[in-house]
Amino acid sequence: MLDLNNKSILITGGTGSLGKALTKEILTNYSNVRRIVIFSRDEQKQFQMAQEYPENLYPQLRFFIGDVRDEQRLVRAFEGVDYVIHAAAMKHVPIAEYNPDECIKTNVIGAQNVIHACFQTKVKRVVALSTDKACAPINLYGATKLTSDKLFVAANNIKGDNPVVFSVVRYGNVMGSNGSVIPFFMKKRDEGKLPITDANMTRFNISLQGGVDMVMHALANAWGGEIFIPKIPSYKITDVATAIGPNCEQIIVGIRPGEKVHEEMITPSDSFYTYDLGKYYTILPATQAWDLDEFKAKFNAVIVPQGFAYNSGDNTEWETVDSLRYLIREHVDTSFKYNG
Numbered sequence: 001m002l003d004l005n006n007k008s009i010l011i012t013g014g015t016g017s018l019g020k021a022l023t024k025e026i027l028t029n030y031s032n033v034r035r036i037v038i039f040s041r042d043e044q045k046q047f048q049m050a051q052e053y054p055e056n057l058y059p060q061l062r063f064f065i066g067d068v069r070d071e072q073r074l075v076r077a078f079e080g081v082d083y084v085i086h087a088a089a090m091k092h093v094p095i096a097e098y099n100p101d102e103c104i105k106t107n108v109i110g111a112q113n114v115i116h117a118c119f120q121t122k123v124k125r126v127v128a129l130s131t132d133k134a135c136a137p138i139n140l141y142g143a144t145k146l147t148s149d150k151l152f153v154a155a156n157n158i159k160g161d162n163p164v165v166f167s168v169v170r171y172g173n174v175m176g177s178n179g180s181v182i183p184f185f186m187k188k189r190d191e192g193k194l195p196i197t198d199a200n201m202t203r204f205n206i207s208l209q210g211g212v213d214m215v216m217h218a219l220a221n222a223w224g225g226e227i228f229i230p231k232i233p234s235y236k237i238t239d240v241a242t243a244i245g246p247n248c249e250q251i252i253v254g255i256r257p258g259e260k261v262h263e264e265m266i267t268p269s270d271s272f273y274t275y276d277l278g279k280y281y282t283i284l285p286a287t288q289a290w291d292l293d294e295f296k297a298k299f300n301a302v303i304v305p306q307g308f309a310y311n312s313g314d315n316t317e318w319e320t321v322d323s324l325r326y327l328i329r330e331h332v333d334t335s336f337k338y339n340g
Contacts, residue, residue, distance in 0.1 A: 002220040004030040010081045012068055012114065013088030014038030015045035017177040018129065021208040022085060022215060023049075027058060035060050039077050040088065041067045068110030074117035081121065083219055086114050086128040086152075089145070092179060093133070093258045096141040107144035108151075115155045118164050127218045128152045130170035130227065132204055132263040132312075135270075139258025149227060153285050156224040167222035169214045170229050170265055172204020172312065176332035181240060183332065189245035195253045201237040202262050202312040205319055206230060207331045214280070223295060225285035229265050234315040235324060243324040246338055262313030271308040275301040281310065 009026065011019045015038060026033055038061070040046060046063045053061050066073040068088045078084065089107050090096060096103035111128065118126055130149050133142030155166045176182055181203075185194055210230060218228050241250050255261070266274055266281060273284045277299050288295070295301060319327070329336045 002030075002216055004033045006032065006034045007082040008035040008037065008080055009033065009083045009085065010037040010039055010064075010077060011085045011087055012039045013086075015040045015042055015049050016087055017174060017208060018211050018215075019085075019087050020049065021212050022087075023053070023061070025209075025212045025216070027053070027061070033060055035062060035080075037062045037064050037077060037081065039064045039066050039074075041065065068113055069105050071113040071116055074113055075120050078117045078121040078123055082124050084114065084118060084123050084126045085215055085219075086111070086126065089129070089148075091131070091141060093139050093141050094256055096144070097139060097257045100140050103140055103144055107141070108147050111148035111151050115151060115166070118155075118166075119159065119162060123164050125219055125222065126152070126155075126164060126166045127215050127222070128166070128168045129215070130168050132170065132172045132265045133260075134170060135264040136267050138260060141258065153225045153227065156285070156289055157287070165222055165224045167218045167224065168227040169211075169218050170227050171206045171211060171214060172232060172234075172263060172265065173206070174211055175205055175207050175327060177208065181237065182244065182328060185241060185244045186333070186336070189248050192245075192248055193251050194241045194245050194248045196237055196241060196250045197253060197255045197259060198261055199238055199250075199252060200261055200313075201255075201259075202234050202315075203237065204232050204263055204265065204312045204315070205235050205327075206232045207327065209331070217280070221299070223288075223290050225288065227283040229281040229283070229310070231279065231281065231317075233317040233319050234312040235319040239319065239321050240324060243321045243328065244338060262311050264309070264311040266304075266308065266310035268307045268309045271304050271306050274304045274308065275299075276304055277301055 013019050064077045090103045131145050134145035137143040137146050149168050152166045152168050270283050275282050
C-alpha cells in the first residue's frame with residue numbers, strides 16, 4: 001500500500017471527475033495524509049467542492065486557484081508537496097479542433113510547466129494522466145496528450161541528481177465522467193432518439209475507481225518513464241444506447257471531427273517496449289535510467305509478442321447491455337432505470 005504518512009499530495013485539475021474521486025479515495029483510506037491540495041482555475045467548482053468537504057471536518061484539504069499555464073503559480077503551489085497528480089487538461093475533441101492554440105497552451109505548455117515546477121521544488125513523484133486518444137492520434141487533443149506523455153517520460157532523462165520520478169497512466173473513457181457518452185445519452189433519452197456517430201464504434205471502458213486505482217499503483221510502483229495501461233473491457237456504442245434507452249430510435253449522425261471508430265492504447269510499434277504486468281501493461285521508455293532485469297524480476301514483467309496491439313475493436317473482453325446497466329447503476333446513477 002502506498003505510504004502517505006505525513007505526505008502532501010497536489011492534484012492539478014482537482015475539481016474534475018477523477019480529481020474528486022482521488023480526493024475521496026485518499027481521505028477515506030489514508031487518514032495519515034498531511035495535506036491534499038486541489039489546484040484548478042475554476043473558483044466556482046472549488047467553492048462547490050469545499051461545501052462537500054468543510055474545513056472543520058477535513059482540515060488537511062486545501063484549495064489553490066491557479067492555471068497550469070502559469071509556471072510561477074505552479075512553483076508556489078508545489079512548495080512542500082511530495083506527490084503531484086497531473087489531471088488538468090483541455091479534453092473535448094471538437095472544442096480542441098476549433099481552438100487549437102488554447103489546447104496546446106494547456107495540454108503541452110501546461111505539462112512542461114508542471115515538469116519545470118517539479119524540478120524547482122522538492123516533489124518526489126509525479127503521475128500524469130493520459131488518454132487512449134494519445135495512441136496513434138488523429139485529433140489535436142490526442143496529439144497534445146501524446147506530446148505531454150513524451151515530455152513526462154523524457155523528464156526522467158534530464159533530472160540529474162533530482163530524485164523526482166515521472167510516470168504516465170493511459171486509459172479509455174471513464175464511465176460517467178464529465179462530458180462522456182453515458183450521461184449524455186441519459187439526458188437525451190426522453191426525446192426518444194439517441195444520436196449514434198457510427199454503428200460500428202467501440203470504446204474502452206473504465207470506472208472512476210479503476211482510474212483511481214491505477215494512479216495509486218503508479219504513485220507507489222513507478223521506477224520512472226513508464227506509461228501504465230489497464231486491461232479493461234470494451235463496449236459497442238450501440239449497446240450503450242440500448243442499455244440506456246431500449247425504446248429509443250438510434251439515429252446515425254456521422255463521426256465528429258477527430259474521432260476514431262475504434263480507440264487504441266498500444267500500437268504494434270509500441271510492442272518492442274511493452275511489458276505485461278498482470279493487471280496492467282506498461283510501455284517502457286526506450287532508454288531506462290534503471291536496470292531492466294531488476295524491473296522484470298520485481299514485477300514479473302513479461303514482454304508482449306512483437307506486433308502486439310491493444311485496441312477497443314479487437315479486445316477480448318466486452319461489456320454487454322446487461323453488464324452496462326449494472327455498471328451505470330453502480331458507478332453513474334444508483335437510481336438509474338430503463339424502460340425495457
